[in-house]
Amino acid sequence: MKSDELMWQEVEEVDRRKEPLFDLITVKSRSADGTEANFIKVTPPDWVTVIPVLPDGRILMVRQYRHGIASLSEEFPAGVVDAGEDALQAAHRELEEETGYVAGEMIPIGKINPNPAFMTNTSYTYLARDLKKVSDQSLDEHERIEFFTLDEKEIEEKMGGETMASAIMVQAWYWYQSGKRAN
Amino acid sequence: MKSDELMWQEVEEVDRRKEPLFDLITVKSRSADGTEANFIKVTPPDWVTVIPVLPDGRILMVRQYRHGIASLSEEFPAGVVDAGEDALQAAHRELEEETGYVAGEMIPIGKINPNPAFMTNTSYTYLARDLKKVSDQSLDEHERIEFFTLDEKEIEEKMGGETMASAIMVQAWYWYQSGKRAN
Numbered sequence: 001m002k003s004d005e006l007m008w009q010e011v012e013e014v015d016r017r018k019e020p021l022f023d024l025i026t027v028k029s030r031s032a033d034g035t036e037a038n039f040i041k042v043t044p045p046d047w048v049t050v051i052p053v054l055p056d057g058r059i060l061m062v063r064q065y066r067h068g069i070a071s072l073s074e075e076f077p078a079g080v081v082d083a084g085e086d087a088l089q090a091a092h093r094e095l096e097e098e099t100g101y102v103a104g105e106m107i108p109i110g111k112i113n114p115n116p117a118f119m120t121n122t123s124y125t126y127l128a129r130d131l132k133k134v135s136d137q138s139l140d141e142h143e144r145i146e147f148f149t150l151d152e153k154e155i156e157e158k159m160g161g162e163t164m165a166s167a168i169m170v171q172a173w174y175w176y177q178s179g180k181r182a183n
Numbered sequence: 184m185k186s187d188e189l190m191w192q193e194v195e196e197v198d199r200r201k202e203p204l205f206d207l208i209t210v211k212s213r214s215a216d217g218t219e220a221n222f223i224k225v226t227p228p229d230w231v232t233v234i235p236v237l238p239d240g241r242i243l244m245v246r247q248y249r250h251g252i253a254s255l256s257e258e259f260p261a262g263v264v265d266a267g268e269d270a271l272q273a274a275h276r277e278l279e280e281e282t283g284y285v286a287g288e289m290i291p292i293g294k295i296n297p298n299p300a301f302m303t304n305t306s307y308t309y310l311a312r313d314l315k316k317v318s319d320q321s322l323d324e325h326e327r328i329e330f331f332t333l334d335e336k337e338i339e340e341k342m343g344g345e346t347m348a349s350a351i352m353v354q355a356w357y358w359y360q361s362g363k364r365a366n
Contacts, residue, residue: 006255006327008248019207020223021301026203029250037325039250040203065191066299067212067222072189073299110343112350115297116249116256118204123350142220144189160293160358167295167306171353175343 005032014038044121046081047114048091049172052101052128058149060131062098065144066166074163076172077147087124095128097138099147104130110175114168125172188215197221227304229264230297231274232355235284235311241332243314245281248327249349257346259355260330270307278311280321282330287313293358297351308355 008029015026022044030036052060059076066073079094081087088106096102110125139145150158158164159173191212198209205227213219235243242259249256262277264270271289279285293308322328333341341347342356 003246003255003329006246006248006329008250008327010253024202024207027250031325031327035325039325041251063186063189065189067191067210068224068302069296069299070193072186111348112343112353113252113348114350116252116258116349119251142214142218142222144191144214146186146189156361159361160295165294165296166299167297167350167354170295170357171350174353174357178339178342 007032008039011036040118041120042118044080044114044119045083046087046090046121047078047123047168048081048087048094049076049078049123049125049168050091050095050103050106050128051076051109051125051172051176052095052099052103052131054131054149058151059155060095060099060101061148061150061155063146063148069165072163073166074158075166075169078168078172081124087122088126091124091126091128096135097140098143098145100133100135100137101128101131102134103128104132110171112171123168123171125175127176190215191222194219223301224303225301227263227297227302228266229270229273229304230261230306230351231264231270231277232259232261232306232308232351233274233278233286233289233311234259234292234308234355234359235278235282235286235314237314237332241334242338243278243282243284244331244333244338246329246331252348255346256349257333257341258349258352261351261355264307270305271309274307274309274311279318280323281326281328283316283318283320284311284314285317286311287315293354295354306351306354308358310359 008031011028014028017024022042025041063074077095077098081090107127109127112123191214194211197211200207205225208224246257260278260281264273290310292310295306
């Protein structure tokens with residue numbers, strides 16, 4: 001099959017429902033060979049993940065309960081891009097809210113789609129350096145977050161284990177390790 | 184905050200709706216300090232991703248249109264674990280359906296949650312070796328998939344770029360590169 005034979009064209013939006021975390025959209029699409037079918041899309045806001053590296057090389061982590069897995073999860077500071085924000089602003093805000101640190105440098109190192117099959121949003125990863133502790137945590141009403149530090153070797157050992165089991169964290173760590181830089 | 188102060192306990196399921204790709208669940212949960220609030224969970228089936236390595240070291244890839252991003256995506260063969268299957272069976276099935284190859288060895292190299300904040304499913308990654316071409320593709324009605332090969336260096340260069348922008352693929356590649364082995 002050639003690439004143009006793989007394509008689908010969106011014909012119309014058949015249904016859209018506003019859910020708390022995303023819109024749930026049904027789209028009718030037509031394939032290159034004329035077949036029509038309905039497909040589902042979900043539209044979460046964009047996400048940001050921040051890997052904050054302290055002057056001694058240790059990395060700031062957060063521990064919190066995650067409702068999807070119904071257990072505690074160790075992650076890099078992360079959150080959603082709020083309305084009216086860009087990803088860089090969200091990265092600065094989430095870092096400060098969850099840890100009380102601000103970053104002199106916030107460097108984009110990767111962006112990705114969480115799952116192109118049905119999700120429309122982008123997940124941005126930043127490397128934060130030149131960190132200064134300026135305040136306490138400033139958490140949302142239903143956030144309970146503890147922060148702590150790990151070194152690179154400890155993260156590498158834990159990544160993918162029971163307490164560090166998020167694909168979004170793994171892809172962030174991949175950008176960090178690969179030394180890639182993104183726009 | 185100590186770990187037990189971070190915990191939430193599910194009190195009751197407030198609502199559950201069956202959507203095409205997942206159930207959409209509202210759960211009422213109670214924090215350690217007694218606060219109650221509703222949270223959303225989505226329950227896709229488990230996913231599998233297969234990294235199939237040919238005897239010459241080249242890796243089998245698939246190219247397909249992805250409705251979430253509305254464009255073509257280059258990925259490792261992947262799909263959902265069907266009802267009545269385990270992840271290993273799904274890995275064998277998806278590899279054969281999408282490429283016509285069967286694997287003498289199918290080695291689990293990682294598992295992850297796509298997003299612990301609200302998703303309940305697990306994404307399994309396998310390394311497939313001892314590959315033999317036994318048939319043509321055998322695609323679902325609405326699948327249009329082209330397969331091709333890349334070497335490790337080409338994948339490493341493309342990973343995270345416009346045509347290879349899936350967090351699920353990045354985490355699979357991380358397992359492959361780290362040489363980790365999972366159960």
